[in-house]
Amino acid sequence: MPEEDIWDQMGSDALATEEDYEHGYARVVRVDLQQHVVFSVGDETYGIPIAQIGEISKPMFTTPVPRTADFVLGIGNVRGVVIPIIDLATRLRLKTPGGGRDARVLIVRHQSEQYGLLVDGVIGVMSIAPENLEEAPGALAGARGDFIRALARGEGRIIIILDLGTLLDPDDFLAASVKAKGARG
């Protein structure tokens, strides 16, 4: 899908473009709805609050970093800043590896640092009313449950809202073998 289509699909009012950010403003839509960027990984649909997303870029060249966990694709360079890029499919333990023609990297901001999340494709921006959000059921999907902050219903599907805190927990980034050695202290 060409780049323009994606922006069209998102609705030009909804998502601040890179240009908007450079000029330091983002257009405001309705205040009571929370805007989420909705994207696909494997067969599932996920969302992240738009406030946490700095920009959406095409997959970039990454330099692999040794001794890191399997989901760490490596480091990428975004405007001179070196940031970790992670493969969301691997991180979420989905069978299919990330990538593909429509793949994008969501540059998210977490605790004032940036991270890149490789996803299969960006679907658009969705306004989610607070009443349509439900807390993640406790016993959800094993290991993945930790990464889920809430579930949302919208446009006939379930959107899994991700929790960046657990998804980007620094403790998980090191390879298990390195951690075992480092833990001896």
Place this chain on the structure above:
Amino acid sequence: MSEPPKPSAEFLSEAQEVIEAFSRNLLQLDAQQRAGDYDPDLLNAAFRAIHSLKGLAGLFGAGQISSLAHSLESTLDSLRLGRLPLSQQALDVLFEAVEVFQNMLAAFGAEDAEPVSPEALLARITALSPDDGAANGAGDLDGLDPASLGVLTEYEEHRLRENVRMGRKLYRVHAAFDLLAIDVGIESLKSKMKEFGEVITYLPSADSGAEDRIELDILLGSEFAVGEIAAGVAEDGVSVYPLDPKPARESTGPQPAASRPPVAPVPAPEPDPVDLVEAGPEISLRSISQTVRVDLERLDILMNLVGELALVQANLSGTLEAVRGLGGAADVSRELQTHLRTMERKLSLLQQGILDVRMVPLGQVFDKLARVVRKLGREAGKEIRLNITGAETELDKLIVEELSDPLMHMIRNCIDHGIETQGERADSGKNATGRIDLRAFQKGNRVIIEVEDDGRGMDWRAIRDKAVSRGIVGDLESREMSKQEVIDLIFVPGFSTRDTATEVSGRGVGMDVVKTNIARLSGLIDVDTVPGRGSKFSITLPVTLAIIQALVIETARQTFCVPLNSVLESIMVSQADIETVEGHEVVSLRGKTLPILHLSEIFGLRASTRYLDPARIYIVIVGLAQHRVGIVVDELLGQQDVVIKPLGRALRGVPGIAGATELGGGRTVLLLDVSVLVEEALSRGDGGPHDSVPEVAHA
């Protein structure tokens, strides 16, 4: 966020400065108060700091900071007006306020900060309430002109009374300055006057004669005689008049004191005012402190640009070579070469200029440590004196910030484990007051920071026994170690463990963490200790971090950078030169045997063959102190200045990787952490290939 972002950043940086200045005032006051007498100017400066903070915080919507500053301000006002004695208890509260303010500031700046609750502190401030109506039996100023009193602040008036009460005489020092040079002139006069007593205030009056001159009457309290003072400040073309309250009574008039004639006989013929502009040949017309504050991020952008320019320059050199290869146009290529050299020189000047801007004095951290020493010393019931030298030594701001935690931990160790109790010190014939020296100095392009205590020192036998009992080294192995090797075991993970941790040292953080943090800054830490006499830790750091020279290498088709300062040399050997000793590959270099390691192996990179060309194997010899290791690489791609970029919270813990850098063409490559790789290679070398000692200890 409704707050406009710019003033908020401005607020944070100024508030931070004000609090730091406040903290410095307190430290000086604390030392002077213990010695018996303190400088009232310091107390007033502390008051003014909090007063400014209150106003500042109020304007920028930091209500919590403002209201705490308000409470503190009245306490400080009482202190400076003598309504409340400056006791250690009062100082405790003020020091505590420094911490609370800093926490509040941190919370104000962060998005998801925990709220700071000042209730406990507020209660302690209230508990310090002044003895009401203690009209501080102050000196009588009846004789002074009420008009001249009217322009003093309440505090200045109090100081006048205090000076009278202390039996000092009051003087009016009259001086005239050229407006252009007033700041320089005042500074020099002020420092001279301070030798004679307390400068209470400056009362300006216009010189009727000239528009570009100003006359000042300075109120001075002093126990010296008028002649002595006049002699001491005479060179500046100023005159001194005693301001005796009693005879002044009759000349009370409607005019301010400044414009009246001298109230007492002139002690010496009043010299003509000396024109200071002529007197001082090199007087700057600018303000003395001319500084601009720059956001570090902006500097980083400049730094990146410089790095990129350096790449452009390298490319140009390459092009020049190519042009030369084509032959012909010798004149043009010579000219190009000259320009390139000039560019290279200017580039490195530019680089240095930017690095210089990033430099900050270590004093920022030292002040914080001084507060810690005071607080922990009091908690531990130990009397400790901290001597600081070299606080003006400058380092890259990033390094100074990162040093704070390791230094804090070392100081805590000194207080907790190093300095003995007063009883123990007395028993061993030492001064009851323990002593910690904190020194910083520059040595070449390194900065050395030393933390030395005069405590009980470390017993290497005890360290050995403990290391053996913790399974860090084998019993037999430990007997072959030198004394220094044994002492260095305190830096091994697992050595300092919970049972030695107290309230003071904190839990679970040992010297291994200190060493790791220092290593992250490309620094080294050494320890020197004499049982019964004390210990000295020395940290050696590079002055700047941001740009380093690197050797660019390739292995298993991945490019890496090796910091050039840890590269001793690169050699080429053939496979026949590589031998195996106890399962480890080694190579001999000038009679010494060096262990070698393969990055592809330790990093788990997929390499097609062990050696790209068995006849030409490149080995980069790296070393730290006396430890040397060879790293096998496929290609040496050359040397280059690189700008180090941090890897961020998630990846900075990867052992063996120190950071990343950009090599042009958007290529990001990793920078090796040589100290970690050397350590890994050596610990592997201690035992068999896969049963190194620490792992046995862990199991």
Place this chain on the structure above:
Amino acid sequence: MAQPVLLVEDSRAVRSFVSSILESAGTYDVHEVDNGFEALRALPRTDYALIVTDVNMPDVNGIELTRFVRGQEKFADTPVLVISTDAAHPDTQRAMDAGATAFLAKPFTAQEFLDAVVKATGGA
């Protein structure tokens, strides 16, 4: 035409706050100084239309500065707006006694400050 204003205040952030209020009002040209001596140096060079000063400053305080300004022929009628942290503090009263036109207690909003300026300058 922009009127020259002298702003004497030792806090950098407060200075830039006040300065930006005045400058965004559009009719003032603000000269900032951070201590009394600098103020003394600036005064003879310009016929300021307004002087805004903090009270609590080291060396030459705002009260002394006010008295000095009043003693100068060319500033005899120039409005002096004193900013202080506390209206009830004796120093505020002393500044008024020394000849200040008005005072404004910190903290203040941009509007409060502009109102005080308008009042001090006689509604100009």
